[in-house]
Amino acid sequence: MNELAFKTSHPSPIARHGDDGHIVPATLSKRAKAAIVVRLLINEGADIALEELPPELQAQLTQQMGAMRVVDRVTLASVIEEFTQELEAIGLSFPGGIAGALDALEGRIGRETAARLRKEAGVRASGDPWQRIRNLPADALQKIVELESVEVAAVLLSKLEVPVAAALLGRLPGPMARRITYAVSLTSDILPDAVDRIGLSLAAQQDEQKVPAFASGAAERLGAILNSSSTPTRDDMLAGLDESDQRLASEVRKAIFTFANIPSRILPRDVPRLLRNVDGGVLLIAMAGAETAGFAAPRDFILENMSGRMADQMREDISEAPKAKPAEVDEAMAAVVAAIREMEQSGDLVLIEQDTEGETG
Numbered sequence: 001m002n003e004l005a006f007k008t009s010h011p012s013p014i015a016r017h018g019d020d021g022h023i024v025p026a027t028l029s030k031r032a033k034a035a036i037v038v039r040l041l042i043n044e045g046a047d048i049a050l051e052e053l054p055p056e057l058q059a060q061l062t063q064q065m066g067a068m069r070v071v072d073r074v075t076l077a078s079v080i081e082e083f084t085q086e087l088e089a090i091g092l093s094f095p096g097g098i099a100g101a102l103d104a105l106e107g108r109i110g111r112e113t114a115a116r117l118r119k120e121a122g123v124r125a126s127g128d129p130w131q132r133i134r135n136l137p138a139d140a141l142q143k144i145v146e147l148e149s150v151e152v153a154a155v156l157l158s159k160l161e162v163p164v165a166a167a168l169l170g171r172l173p174g175p176m177a178r179r180i181t182y183a184v185s186l187t188s189d190i191l192p193d194a195v196d197r198i199g200l201s202l203a204a205q206q207d208e209q210k211v212p213a214f215a216s217g218a219a220e221r222l223g224a225i226l227n228s229s230s231t232p233t234r235d236d237m238l239a240g241l242d243e244s245d246q247r248l249a250s251e252v253r254k255a256i257f258t259f260a261n262i263p264s265r266i267l268p269r270d271v272p273r274l275l276r277n278v279d280g281g282v283l284l285i286a287m288a289g290a291e292t293a294g295f296a297a298p299r300d301f302i303l304e305n306m307s308g309r310m311a312d313q314m315r316e317d318i319s320e321a322p323k324a325k326p327a328e329v330d331e332a333m334a335a336v337v338a339a340i341r342e343m344e345q346s347g348d349l350v351l352i353e354q355d356t357e358g359e360t361g
Helices: 030-043 055-067 073-089 097-104 111-121 129-134 138-147 150-159 162-171 174-184 192-208 218-227 231-244 246-255 259-265 268-275 280-289 296-304 308-320 326-345
Strands: none
Touching (some): 030 055, 129 192, 138 162, 138 192, 150 162, 150 174, 150 192, 162 174, 259 296, 268 296, 268 326, 280 296, 280 326, 296 308
């Protein structure tokens, strides 16, 4: 139903009042037409989400319906025909207001931009704050319940869909869940304004939460950077981190994957698949220079887990390969690691979790 129908009170040329008090075509307002359509839909058993309308429009609709009495069949047919024509003429509709637009674009615009626009527009803007809260993930809902009073948690639980509320209760400690369950029984007399204020308060708290500038943690970002760095640079940076923050250095080491980590992080059965994603010439340079660079173990691991014929051919090629410069060997090893990372990101390879500090050379 178009909200303009509630806002416009100019008379329509299709309705007038007859001598018997019935409404007939001549002076029917847009608001009255809307009331007729709503009344008809309710009579037909339609589920109309009138609560999604702004409160003032809900009040106007209620007052209009209270002022009306009988509508004859000719008027009803005229109103329905006009209403149908207006619906068919609509090509595209927008949510209306910044809040609705942000809800429609959720996940499609930057988090920082969305947070800034919500703050600039105000928490309420338009729409139902409870709808935003219902869309929160389970972890966020659980955090709200654990931080708020039992009474607020009971209201929140009552506003959620039944399956979501049941799942949320199951995530809570038993004593807390029982207190909240009992508090729900005490919400019968709570006023709608109080529920609305609670919703606004909870929505405001979500808006005030800081949106991190980076999606990943510092250790992950440093690990990705050092993964692409040369071995001397990586070793130097890790040594510096050891001196300034050993905990961070340990986390960065876990985030780093280098040629040296291949035996501890790659399953033997995945080696043949990995080799199909690495250029043969690049692999030969990395394998031929591995022992001199101090990486004999990963070289042997790769040789042991490829087919016997390929391993024999690789050993022969290694023995005949000219000596490469250290920088070339380092670049070739980095290319092998890059292929592993690409396979991991695409889901073609699962690395073994590393619980302790591994080699990072």
